[in-house]
Amino acid sequence: MLENFRQLPRNDRPVSVLGGVRSLHTHGRHVDFDCGEAKIRVGVLAPNLVRVRLSPDGQWKPRRSWAIAAEDESWTPTGFELSETPEEIAIATECMEVRVRRESGLLACIDPQGREFARDLAPGMHWRDRRVAAVKAIEAQECFYGLGQRTGLLEKRGTVATNWTVDSLDYDLLTDEMYQAIPFLMVLRPGLTYGIFLNSTYWSRFDLGEADPNCWRMETDGGELDYYIIYGSQPSAVVATYTQLTGRPPLPPKWAIGYHQSRWSYESQDEVRAIAREFRDRRIPCDVIHLDIDYMRGYRVFTWHPHRFSDPAALVADLRAEGFKTVTIVDPGIKYEPDADYEVFDGAIASDYLVRDRSGKLFHGYVWPDKAVFPDFVRPEVRQWWGDLHQPLTEIGIAGIWNDMNEPAIADRPFGDPGTKIWFPEDAPQGPPEEGATHAEVHNLYGHLMARSSSEAMERHRPEARSFVLTRSGYAGIGRWSAVWMGDNQSRWEYLEMSLPMLCNMGLSGVPFVGCDIGGFFGNATPELFARWMQVGMLYPLMRGHSALGTRSHEPWCFGDRVEQICREFIELRYRLLPYFYTLFWEATTAGTPILRPLLYEFPDDEQTYTIADRVMVGPWLMAAPVCRPGVSTQAVYLPAGVWYDWWTGQHYRGPTQILAEAPLERMPLYVRAGAVIPLAQVGQFVGEGAGDRLTVNVWPPGESGLPTTFIHYEDDGESFGYREGDWATTTYRVRQGDREIVVEIGERQGHWTPPSREAVVEVVGIGRQSFEDDGRSRSLVFPL
Numbered sequence: 001m002l003e004n005f006r007q008l009p010r011n012d013r014p015v016s017v018l019g020g021v022r023s024l025h026t027h028g029r030h031v032d033f034d035c036g037e038a039k040i041r042v043g044v045l046a047p048n049l050v051r052v053r054l055s056p057d058g059q060w061k062p063r064r065s066w067a068i069a070a071e072d073e074s075w076t077p078t079g080f081e082l083s084e085t086p087e088e089i090a091i092a093t094e095c096m097e098v099r100v101r102r103e104s105g106l107l108a109c110i111d112p113q114g115r116e117f118a119r120d121l122a123p124g125m126h127w128r129d130r131r132v133a134a135v136k137a138i139e140a141q142e143c144f145y146g147l148g149q150r151t152g153l154l155e156k157r158g159t160v161a162t163n164w165t166v167d168s169l170d171y172d173l174l175t176d177e178m179y180q181a182i183p184f185l186m187v188l189r190p191g192l193t194y195g196i197f198l199n200s201t202y203w204s205r206f207d208l209g210e211a212d213p214n215c216w217r218m219e220t221d222g223g224e225l226d227y228y229i230i231y232g233s234q235p236s237a238v239v240a241t242y243t244q245l246t247g248r249p250p251l252p253p254k255w256a257i258g259y260h261q262s263r264w265s266y267e268s269q270d271e272v273r274a275i276a277r278e279f280r281d282r283r284i285p286c287d288v289i290h291l292d293i294d295y296m297r298g299y300r301v302f303t304w305h306p307h308r309f310s311d312p313a314a315l316v317a318d319l320r321a322e323g324f325k326t327v328t329i330v331d332p333g334i335k336y337e338p339d340a341d342y343e344v345f346d347g348a349i350a351s352d353y354l355v356r357d358r359s360g361k362l363f364h365g366y367v368w369p370d371k372a373v374f375p376d377f378v379r380p381e382v383r384q385w386w387g388d389l390h391q392p393l394t395e396i397g398i399a400g401i402w403n404d405m406n407e408p409a410i411a412d413r414p415f416g417d418p419g420t421k422i423w424f425p426e427d428a429p430q431g432p433p434e435e436g437a438t439h440a441e442v443h444n445l446y447g448h449l450m451a452r453s454s455s456e457a458m459e460r461h462r463p464e465a466r467s468f469v470l471t472r473s474g475y476a477g478i479g480r481w482s483a484v485w486m487g488d489n490q491s492r493w494e495y496l497e498m499s500l501p502m503l504c505n506m507g508l509s510g511v512p513f514v515g516c517d518i519g520g521f522f523g524n525a526t527p528e529l530f531a532r533w534m535q536v537g538m539l540y541p542l543m544r545g546h547s548a549l550g551t552r553s554h555e556p557w558c559f560g561d562r563v564e565q566i567c568r569e570f571i572e573l574r575y576r577l578l579p580y581f582y583t584l585f586w587e588a589t590t591a592g593t594p595i596l597r598p599l600l601y602e603f604p605d606d607e608q609t610y611t612i613a614d615r616v617m618v619g620p621w622l623m624a625a626p627v628c629r630p631g632v633s634t635q636a637v638y639l640p641a642g643v644w645y646d647w648w649t650g651q652h653y654r655g656p657t658q659i660l661a662e663a664p665l666e667r668m669p670l671y672v673r674a675g676a677v678i679p680l681a682q683v684g685q686f687v688g689e690g691a692g693d694r695l696t697v698n699v700w701p702p703g704e705s706g707l708p709t710t711f712i713h714y715e716d717d718g719e720s721f722g723y724r725e726g727d728w729a730t731t732t733y734r735v736r737q738g739d740r741e742i743v744v745e746i747g748e749r750q751g752h753w754t755p756p757s758r759e760a761v762v763e764v765v766g767i768g769r770q771s772f773e774d775d776g777r778s779r780s781l782v783f784p785l
């Protein structure tokens with residue numbers, strides 16, 4: 001096999017190890033260490049954020065920050081103290097210290113309690129040819145997370161994680177390279193969390209104690225090591241800073257967090273209409289229908305099939321009238337078709353927008369349209385041109401774009417033969433010529449920058465409304481541009497179970513808007529699997545059903561009445577919870593917070609939670625213990641410290657404890673934390689359907705010994721960009737419990753958006769309810785016990 005043109009570092013070169021520190025000097029926020037020919041630069045960007053760079057030859061290459069949203073200069077200057085002893089140099093900020101050993105250049109960090117973390121072990125930073133690496137200690141109790149899209153367990157100690165985007169269509173529990181490449185690692189122990197962002201778009205790899213259980217190691221190509229260390233007393237602080245560094249997502253339109261239905265493919269406009277009608281007739285809520293590759297004419301990107309989709313404008317308009325948004329797939333491969341009046345190909349050739357090899361020869365491979373060529377999305381003008389090609393889609397009302405095959409996925413011969421997967425030669429020039437990047441450096445960015453092009457285009461061409469963009473491939477910070485789905489899973493129980501840790505690690509890696517194909521992509525779901533998957537799918541930030549060509553129909557009504565009813569109820573539950581989900585999305589835009597969270601995110605001092613992968617939190621209040629195995633009707637559930645209420649029965653439990661939950665097929669065990677405040681909507685058949693005349697807010701008693709709790713409910717019109725100009729509303733709820741009453745204090749509504757006039761109903765679950773005209777004024781509701 002070609003092994004994908006991977007150029008290995010030359011093993012005939014010696015390994016070089018950083019020498020001792022000869023001198024240092026400080027300029028602004030940076031401290032430069034002169035270590036002979038090599039240099040280290042430590043930058044203090046924030047009290048809990050330090051950037052470490054190593055240049056083996058002492059020359060700093062210009063860095064291109066495709067993933068960095070906040071450059072060094074953009075951080076508010078923060079003071080630090082530099083002190084020196086004969087043994088070491090220490091840089092102290094308000095909350096951490098970085099120490100560099102004079103003799104060896106080895107670096108370590110210290111937390112406010114004096115505990116070491118991110119500590120270099122010999123040989124520390126080292127390099128061979130263009131490969132650079134660092135080795136750090138695995139301290140007692142440390143557990144590993146993040147690293148973007150990963151199969152297998154939630155906790156990653158003892159594994160290897162490579163960052164090189166590939167079409168991992170046959171992934172299983174042991175697969176390493178995936179569609180996403182996110183070189184961000186989170187390390188947790190009680191009271192101390194740190195993050196490492198390896199700022200390299202080149203191939204990179206983390207060995208998390210696989211080769212040696214005492215240390216973890218990161219390495220990458222490109223000749224310069226550049227990484228950020230983020231300190232936090234708990235995971236939320238690290239995610240907040242990491243997403244400040246690499247960017248946070250914008251608010252999606254509210255409809256995008258409703259239910260999406262997709263299939264490869266709904267093959268004609270008639271079929272799409274029939275699917276839409278079925279949803280409405282059966283009263284199963286749905287907001288979005290996706291059109292997969294067969295809407296095109298011979299898979300030519302930006303075309304419509306003249307017969308099967310003869311009138312796309314009418315189709316999209318009719319769907320819209322029924323409350324559906326339409327999303328079209330857009331693949332990067334352009335059919336190689338000279339002299340055929342195919343505008344996209346002709347335009348790309350005329351402007352020279354395609355990837356060529358080093359000799360200038362046009363690169364081609366084989367994808368759906370057969371022989372295909374590929375835009376160089378690293379060039380801004382190519383992203384602009386490609387984005388403008390979306391205008392005919394937005395003009396007829398397409399509200400979202402789905403980017404597939406953008407790792408990029410390419411075969412070396414026409415589809416059908418067992419071809420080899422290839423990509424551009426690693427020395428193919430990409431990006432603005434003066435920057436001199438090659439494919440080796442930007443491979444991991446192909447899908448990322450394609451999604452960026454789509455996202456910017458949608459905003460340009462639909463300035464009045466927020467759009468939805470979905471991508472399969474991405475790099476660190478992809479959440480700024482797009483939602484992400486996890487590619488081709490299988491209709492098997494293991495894939496249902498694996499979906500939760502995979503999505504949780506994406507969330508910890510700063511990408512909150514994520515989902516897996518509900519029901520499984522390859523293969524046929526059984527009715528039982530499908531019902532369970534819809535229950536789990538209700539928890540996914542992106543809730544989309546999808547399935548592959550040749551599989552049985554996977555719509556919610558295709559598995560008999562019992563499963564249809566289960567699907568309806570769980571999709572309805574999602575729609576009831578939309579105000580809560582929407583508030584979580586808002587939190588994600590302001591603090592990078594994951595929406596779907598592993599228990600450890602909320603209970604980082606409880607080591608029991610460190611390996612729990614199949615129990616998850618949605619936001620701070622809801623915990624689900626979904627069933628991911630066949631034939632189950634009871635389920636063991638660990639409840640961490642605090643009081644928990646059963647969502648279905650109201651029964652309460654005092655954690656930490658282990659309980660046995662009833663879990664017949666109709667029920668996914670779901671728990672609410674004491675003190676929870678959860679805003680709920682009336683269920684409509686789609687998000688915009690006139691459910692605005694009542695807001696229900698459910699409150700669960702904090703318990704006598706419980707601390708007061710707070711929740712900020714976020715609202716806006718759900719579709720425009722007005723929220724950027726202050727057209728939003730937040731309402732703060734404070735809940736406390738005394739001997740004789742529970743008091744719910746509602747703060748005055750903030751912001752410039754006013755909800756339609758409505759009744760507010762506040763219900764303290766199991767105690768009572770009060771309702772009032774929601775005029776936005778502050779009030780205090782007392783519920784006697």
Ligand code: MIG
Nearest residue numbers: 263264292293404487488548
């Ligand atoms: O070669 O567009 O992951 O969601 O349905 C397969 C057809 C290409 C892979 C995607 C899948 C999509 C399918 N695509």
